[in-house]
Amino acid sequence: MLKHRFENDYSELAHPEILKALAAAGTGQFDGYGLDEFSLRAADLIRVKIGNPGADVHFIGGGTHANLVVLSSILRPHEAVIAPGSGHIYVHETGAIEATGHKVCAIGSVHGKVDAHGVEKAVKEHSDEHMVKPRAVYISQSTEAGTVYTRAELSGISECCKRNGLYLYMDGARVGVAVNSGACDLTLRDIASLVDVFYIGGTKNGAMFGEAIVICNDELKQDFRFQLKQKGALLAKTAAIGIQFEAMLKTGLFDELPKHAISMAGRLADGLVKAGYGFLYPVETNMVFPVLPSIVAGNLHSHYSFHDWEKTGDMTAIRLVTSWATSESDVDEFLDDLRKS
Numbered sequence: 001m002l003k004h005r006f007e008n009d010y011s012e013l014a015h016p017e018i019l020k021a022l023a024a025a026g027t028g029q030f031d032g033y034g035l036d037e038f039s040l041r042a043a044d045l046i047r048v049k050i051g052n053p054g055a056d057v058h059f060i061g062g063g064t065h066a067n068l069v070v071l072s073s074i075l076r077p078h079e080a081v082i083a084p085g086s087g088h089i090y091v092h093e094t095g096a097i098e099a100t101g102h103k104v105c106a107i108g109s110v111h112g113k114v115d116a117h118g119v120e121k122a123v124k125e126h127s128d129e130h131m132v133k134p135r136a137v138y139i140s141q142s143t144e145a146g147t148v149y150t151r152a153e154l155s156g157i158s159e160c161c162k163r164n165g166l167y168l169y170m171d172g173a174r175v176g177v178a179v180n181s182g183a184c185d186l187t188l189r190d191i192a193s194l195v196d197v198f199y200i201g202g203t204k205n206g207a208m209f210g211e212a213i214v215i216c217n218d219e220l221k222q223d224f225r226f227q228l229k230q231k232g233a234l235l236a237k238t239a240a241i242g243i244q245f246e247a248m249l250k251t252g253l254f255d256e257l258p259k260h261a262i263s264m265a266g267r268l269a270d271g272l273v274k275a276g277y278g279f280l281y282p283v284e285t286n287m288v289f290p291v292l293p294s295i296v297a298g299n300l301h302s303h304y305s306f307h308d309w310e311k312t313g314d315m316t317a318i319r320l321v322t323s324w325a326t327s328e329s330d331v332d333e334f335l336d337d338l339r340k341s
Contacts, residue, residue: 004330006306009323014208021247032236039242045249050192056215059241063173064093065233066199066211072100073227074167079135082122084109086144103132111281112143116160123164140171141178146287148184158194170198176205176258183284206257206324210241257324261286264322271335280317288320299341
């Protein structure tokens, strides 16, 4: 039997306060398709938090669906999206974007992050009508490496996109841990002012499920609900997502839960350093990538679940992810077993 799961930050059903909010709705009746009172109030709370009263907010079931609907609604048939080679839409979504007829132009990244120079280079490489035309840039905050974009980095990419007529889209599955990271000087308000559209993740931040797509650019707002419906993303019971986001935002859980996850990742990282191990990527959020002897990683797999990320020779970089529910005892037990391995 496993002692603890470190493979992701959504293994637990939901935070008790969120479950309580869902239960409180009980057998009450409400409008469908995001027009219910809970979703409308949650959308207003998001607008206040991002400092943009004119933003459109749409609640959706999951992150892959959010990426699919947003990008396919932005792009015309001949247009493509630029993304880091490690980006979720390029590696982990079963070609969902390509299945809509849009190429993902993967570019180099450092610790999961692209920069303005790389974006500019990709635009110039697609020079005429014999190639797809880049029209959007996809980034995630935090990245697949658990790192975060700073204000200077995101501003540089945003300015590059404006110069080149590109839309900037941010995957915010883990934006909660990003904006609460000590390595990040960006707030949700900053993000909303620098990107055209992004989503705020609930699934990986203590919710049972659900994400909030936030459209800041007026050009992208028209008929978006049609896009949601056509792609099976306009849920009849969107209220179940609205209830959760309202609970997270009203109680402060939206920031409280990722702060705890980050704290537990820091505790893990400190223990790994004391044990003499280094990391594949900087530890900036709730993901830790220690490089261990493969035999040690194998022994730990007997009691814990986690991803083997990268193997080199007899060494393996593993990924450990903490969540709102990870306890100090979970971390300490893992570190104790590590020392024994």
